[in-house]
Amino acid sequence: MDGVAPRRLAEIGLTNFAPYLMNRIMGRYNAGFREELAGLGLTTPKARALAVLSVVEAPLVGELAVYTVTEQSTLSRALDQLQSEGLILRETDPTDSRAVRIRITEAGRAVFANLWPHMHEAEDRMFRGIPAGERQAFLSTLQKMLVNIRKHEI
Numbered sequence: 001m002d003g004v005a006p007r008r009l010a011e012i013g014l015t016n017f018a019p020y021l022m023n024r025i026m027g028r029y030n031a032g033f034r035e036e037l038a039g040l041g042l043t044t045p046k047a048r049a050l051a052v053l054s055v056v057e058a059p060l061v062g063e064l065a066v067y068t069v070t071e072q073s074t075l076s077r078a079l080d081q082l083q084s085e086g087l088i089l090r091e092t093d094p095t096d097s098r099a100v101r102i103r104i105t106e107a108g109r110a111v112f113a114n115l116w117p118h119m120h121e122a123e124d125r126m127f128r129g130i131p132a133g134e135r136q137a138f139l140s141t142l143q144k145m146l147v148n149i150r151k152h153e154i
Contacts, residue, residue, distance in 0.1 A: 029122060036118045042111075045070045045078035050112040051119065053088065053104035060093065061100050066152045087111055 014020045030044065037047050048068035052059070056067060061079070065072045079102060082088040087108035093099035104112070127135050 025126065029126060033118070033122050036122070037115075040111075040115060040118070042115065043078060045074050046082055047115055047119075049075065049078055049082060049102070050087065050104065050108055050115060053102060054109060054112045054116075058091065058101040058103045061102060063152075063154060064102055066154055082108065 009017060034044060037044060040047075042050075045068065048070060049064060052064060052067040056063075059067065061075070062072065064079075065075045068075060070078070079088060079090070083090060085107075087105055089103045089105060091101045091103055093101050130138075
């Protein structure tokens with residue numbers, strides 16, 4: 001920063017430090033949402049996988065791990081459960097026999113259809129009282145921030 005020492009956290013304050021705010025918000029969101037997921041017989045990794053698979057067609061397991069922000073070992077256990085419940089299929093990639101693609105089944109889509117209203121309501125609660133323009137500006141800023149820090153192209 002051009003030889004100027006960065007301001008200390010004590011000077012900035014926690015409520016003006018974006019990573020702190022994002023962690024607080026997502027921690028609270030996830031804690032509240034876990035209770036709803038349990039009522040639907042889902043865990044966070046399983047719900048994230050179904051959500052991504054409802055919009056991304058047959059990603060590789062590694063890609064799904066990136067999209068779901070889940071460690072691959074944790075995701076693998078969730079995928080085992082989803083497969084045993086008939087909610088997903090594992091398929092060998094046609095161009096690389098060592099790679100596995102994940103596809104949601106119709107039963108998985110039905111489970112996600114029951115999950116989506118809960119996800120949508122949780123997001124709406126976070127944005128309560130925030131005008132549409134501010135919401136869109138915030139989402140645009142988050143998308144730019146993701147590009148700045150991402151390690152993967154997805």
